[in-house]
Amino acid sequence: MLENLKKDDVIELVIDDIGAESSGIGRFNGEYVVFVPKSVPGDTVRVKIRKKKKKYAESTLLEIIQPSPFRIEPECEYFGTCNGCKMQHIEYAKQLEIKQSIVKNAFERIGGFENVTIPTVLGSEDIYYYRNKLEFSFSNDRWLTSEDMLIENIDKSFAVGYHIPGFNEKILDIRACYLQSLTTNKILNFTRDFFKPKGTSIYTTKTHSGYLRFLTVRKSIYNKGLMVNLITYDENAELVNEYAALLRQEIPEATTLVNSITQSKAQVALANNFNVIYGDGFIEEKIGGYRFKITPNTFFQTNSKQCEKLFETAATIADLGKEENVLDLYCGCGAISLYVSAMVKSVHGVELSNESIDMASENAELNGVNNCTFEAMDVKDYLEKLTASPGGEKFDVIILDPPRSGIHPKAAEYLLQYEAKKLIYVSCNPATQARDVALLKEKYNIISIQPVDMFPHTFHIENVVRLDLKG
Structure with a gap:
C-alpha cells in the first residue's frame, strides 16, 4: 500500500523508464513513481526513499541487484559527477530509443497530438569526439570528488573544467574529456600546467576581479583548423605572448590563438573584444560543400x-x-x-x-x-x-x-x-x-x-x- 511507504524506507524496484533529467523510473506496487538516479531501464535495484510526494518519490540508489542488458561501463572517469554525458552508461541504440520517446511524449503530452508516429532517430556516426566546440571554465574553488577527498592537503585553489550543477563557482577539474579530441585534452592540460604554477589569478563573481575566465577550443572537421580562445578579464600581453609561444611549440595543431577580453559580470564565454595573437583569428568549416567562417563568437552547430x-x-x-x-x-x-x-x-x-x-x-x-x-x-x-x-x-x-x-x-x-x-x-x-x-x-x-x-x-x-x- 502507498500509505505504508515512508521516507528512509528501503525497497526493491524494476526500472522501466527514464526521465528527461536522467533518473530512472520504477513503480512501487506497479503504480507509484519512484525516481532512481544513475539507473537504467531494465535494472533491478535496491533504493532508499529520501523524499516522498503525493504523486512520486525520490530515492538514493543503494545497490544494483540485477543490471539491465542495456547498461554499459561509461568511458569517462568523471561520469556521475560531471553533468555532461548523462547517458554514457546506456548502450547507444537504447539511447536513441529513449530520445524517440522524448519526442513522442512531447507531442502527445505537451502538444496534445494523438497517435503521433515518430520514426527511428537518425543516430550519430561518432558517439565520442564529435563536438567542434568545447568551453571550459576557470575557478579558484575546485570541486573535490570522493577520490580527491582521500588526498591529504589537496590544492583547491585552481581548476579548469566544467561547472557542478547548483554551484555557481565550483568547477570539476577535468584532465580528459571524450567530447572533442585528444588534442583538446592536450590543450586543456597544457593551459593548466602553464598558468597554475605561476599563481595566475582567476576571475570570481564575488569580487569581480581575477584574470582567467574561460578556455574555448573550436575545431574544424573540414580543414583541421583549430582555434584556442583564452577569455580573460583584462589584458596581459607579456603573459599571453609567453603562453602563445609555448603553445605553438608544444601543440602545433593549434592553428590560431585568440585572447578575448570581457569584464561582463555574466558568466558566459563570450566577449566583444578580442586580440588575435597568432593565426587568422578564425577557422573554416564545410557543410554540404559550403564553406563557413567561424570566429570566436560565431554560433554554429557543434x-x-x-x-x-x-x-x-x-x-x-x-x-x-x-x-x-x-x-x-x-x-x-x-x-x-x-x-x-x-x-x-x-x-x-x-x-x-x-x-x-x-x-x-x-x-x-x-x-x-x-x-x-x-x-x-x-x-x-x-x-x-x-x-x-x-x-x-x-x-x-x-x-x-x-x-x-x-x-x-x-x-x-x-x-x-x-x-x-x-x-x-x-x-x-x-x-x-x-x-x-x-x-x-x-x-x-x-x-x-x-x-x-x-x-x-x-x-x-x-x-x-x-x-x-x-x-
Missing part, C-alpha cells in the same frame, strides 16, 4: 557531421523546388540558407544578431552564392511587418530554427496570418516545438517528423517537422 545530416533531413522533408522562394527565420550565420540555396529560387534570412547577419553575408560571398539575402531584425517584428504588407514579398516555404525557448506566441499568430504553403520547423527542444506546433494546427497539418541525434550520451535531441497549409 556536431559538424550530424549538422550535415540535419540539414539534409530538413531539405528532403521540405521537398524544395527550383521556383520556390524560402524565408529562413533565426538564420544565424546563414548555414541552412546556403545549404538550400541551390535547390530553390531565392532565400531570405532573418536573425536578430547584427554580427550573425554580417557573418551570413560574408559566408554567402565566400561561396559565390548570389540568391541569398540577409536582414538583421527580431523575427516577431519581421513577421508583423510581412503580414502587414499583403502585396509584399511572397515566400512559399518558411524554415524556422529558433533557440530552445521556441517562437514567440505573436510570431505563431503572424505565421497563421501569412499562410505559407510549407513550414519546416527545426528544433533543439521538442517540448517547446510541440507547444508551438499546437499553436499552428488551426491551419497546418503535420506531414513529417524526423528526430536527429546531435549529442550522443545526452538527453538533447534535434527534431525536424514539416507542416503543410490545410486545404
Whole structure:
C-alpha cells in the first residue's frame, strides 16, 4: 500500500523508464513513481526513499541487484559527477530509443497530438569526439570528488573544467574529456600546467576581479583548423605572448590563438573584444560543400557531421523546388540558407544578431552564392511587418530554427496570418516545438517528423517537422 511507504524506507524496484533529467523510473506496487538516479531501464535495484510526494518519490540508489542488458561501463572517469554525458552508461541504440520517446511524449503530452508516429532517430556516426566546440571554465574553488577527498592537503585553489550543477563557482577539474579530441585534452592540460604554477589569478563573481575566465577550443572537421580562445578579464600581453609561444611549440595543431577580453559580470564565454595573437583569428568549416567562417563568437552547430545530416533531413522533408522562394527565420550565420540555396529560387534570412547577419553575408560571398539575402531584425517584428504588407514579398516555404525557448506566441499568430504553403520547423527542444506546433494546427497539418541525434550520451535531441497549409 502507498500509505505504508515512508521516507528512509528501503525497497526493491524494476526500472522501466527514464526521465528527461536522467533518473530512472520504477513503480512501487506497479503504480507509484519512484525516481532512481544513475539507473537504467531494465535494472533491478535496491533504493532508499529520501523524499516522498503525493504523486512520486525520490530515492538514493543503494545497490544494483540485477543490471539491465542495456547498461554499459561509461568511458569517462568523471561520469556521475560531471553533468555532461548523462547517458554514457546506456548502450547507444537504447539511447536513441529513449530520445524517440522524448519526442513522442512531447507531442502527445505537451502538444496534445494523438497517435503521433515518430520514426527511428537518425543516430550519430561518432558517439565520442564529435563536438567542434568545447568551453571550459576557470575557478579558484575546485570541486573535490570522493577520490580527491582521500588526498591529504589537496590544492583547491585552481581548476579548469566544467561547472557542478547548483554551484555557481565550483568547477570539476577535468584532465580528459571524450567530447572533442585528444588534442583538446592536450590543450586543456597544457593551459593548466602553464598558468597554475605561476599563481595566475582567476576571475570570481564575488569580487569581480581575477584574470582567467574561460578556455574555448573550436575545431574544424573540414580543414583541421583549430582555434584556442583564452577569455580573460583584462589584458596581459607579456603573459599571453609567453603562453602563445609555448603553445605553438608544444601543440602545433593549434592553428590560431585568440585572447578575448570581457569584464561582463555574466558568466558566459563570450566577449566583444578580442586580440588575435597568432593565426587568422578564425577557422573554416564545410557543410554540404559550403564553406563557413567561424570566429570566436560565431554560433554554429557543434556536431559538424550530424549538422550535415540535419540539414539534409530538413531539405528532403521540405521537398524544395527550383521556383520556390524560402524565408529562413533565426538564420544565424546563414548555414541552412546556403545549404538550400541551390535547390530553390531565392532565400531570405532573418536573425536578430547584427554580427550573425554580417557573418551570413560574408559566408554567402565566400561561396559565390548570389540568391541569398540577409536582414538583421527580431523575427516577431519581421513577421508583423510581412503580414502587414499583403502585396509584399511572397515566400512559399518558411524554415524556422529558433533557440530552445521556441517562437514567440505573436510570431505563431503572424505565421497563421501569412499562410505559407510549407513550414519546416527545426528544433533543439521538442517540448517547446510541440507547444508551438499546437499553436499552428488551426491551419497546418503535420506531414513529417524526423528526430536527429546531435549529442550522443545526452538527453538533447534535434527534431525536424514539416507542416503543410490545410486545404
